[in-house]
Amino acid sequence: MEWNENGLLPLEWFKKMRRESPVVLSGNDDQVWEVFGYDDVKAVFTNHDIYSSSPFPDSEDPLEHSILRQDPPKHRQLRRLVTQAFTPRVVESLAPKIQSITTSLLDEAENKGRMDAIADLASPLPIVVIAEMLGVSLDHREQFKAWSDALVGNSGEAFNQCQREMSEYFAEIAEDRRRHPQDDLVTKLVEARIDNEHLTDLEIIGFCILLLVAGNETTTNLIASAMLGFDSLPDVRAQLLSDRSLIPGALEEVFRYFSPVQLMFRRVKQDTVLGGQELKQGQFVHIWMASANHDEKVFDRPEAFNIHRNPNPHLGLGSGIHYCLGSQLARLESKIAIETLLDRFPKYRRDRAEKLARMDSTMMFALKELPIVLT
Ligand code: HEM
16 A cells, blocks of 8 residues: 655655665755665664764754754763653653543534644644643744744744744743742753753753754644545555554554654764765765665565554664654654544545645655545
8 A cells, every 4th residue: 555645755766866876965065965775874873973963063043952963971961851751651641631632622623524634633732732741831832833833944044033032932931930940841951950050041942942843843744644644545544443553553654654754964073984975074964764764675665554564663763862752752642643533533534625735844744734524
């Protein structure tokens, strides 16, 4: 069973690149390497001594000061600090909350008889969960959405503007929690110490911004892609309806097949050789997980959407020391969303009169809308 309507996933291009130029320079200035094969992508993810996650260490952008953009030893210290907020026990304890948010979003949709799966379910769900964890007001839900869109989009201007707005917003919240501690993540961050030093404002703000970006757009796209995939492949839907225990495996296949995050990047720290090419210190590397996830050397019939793949060693959540911190949360949110949807609307169907279109983002596989008829 295959899906690639209107060629929305660049699978043919990935295949060509894996075959003809698996590690290749792109653009005019010879500064960026594009990496397409599974083994090479994994090597870049796991060799953090050679490939730095901190491309712009001198930048004043808060996101550049977040855990995502740190190398060891700083990365290890920050990771230890925030891991406590994402232990399996903490994540599991969020299940009732996630369930009740999902139920109320679907109640609203049921009244209308139809929904845009993105605006009405897949986007608000993770936003509300993260806002709860951070301890920030839900009145800003729409604003959060606009910010996360801008942060993963292709417009540099919108990206900078939004980082400025988010910085002001979170600086105020951090200041408030210093004075009035609460039982939330921002309070933990302002109280945390590494080597007896508090985190800087830039680091705290960077982490908050990262959680919004890393947790929202990604999970939204995973849930929307799952709904799209299960609707497009009737046999898959039938199997999931008759056996709910297949849902987690099916979601892993969504991570692989659709790759909500299509690529990540690194900077070369020291001259090295990858796939027979000589990479020079200071150059950048685009690691195409979306292509690695369709590498025929690792995945049997990669263009088949197979919910029974076992093992399914996809790289959709990264690999190595930066492996997604929110992976269990993303899995739980999407499992609850899909289970509840299938329970209540087993015959939900996509409104095919509307043409699917991708958002203007190379980094994410994100649809603009996914109109659904609920029956
Ligand atoms: C479908 C959902 C998700 C996908 C596909 C995804 C993907 C990823 C990937 C690929 C990385 C590694 C980046 C790198 O190596 O440079 C990552 C890291 C990270 N993710 Fe996720 N993510 C998802 C959901 C979440 C959620 C729900 C949260 C938090 C609420 C989250 C928080 C993070 C954080 C904090 C990091 C940085 C970890 C570090 O640098 O050590 N992610 N994610």
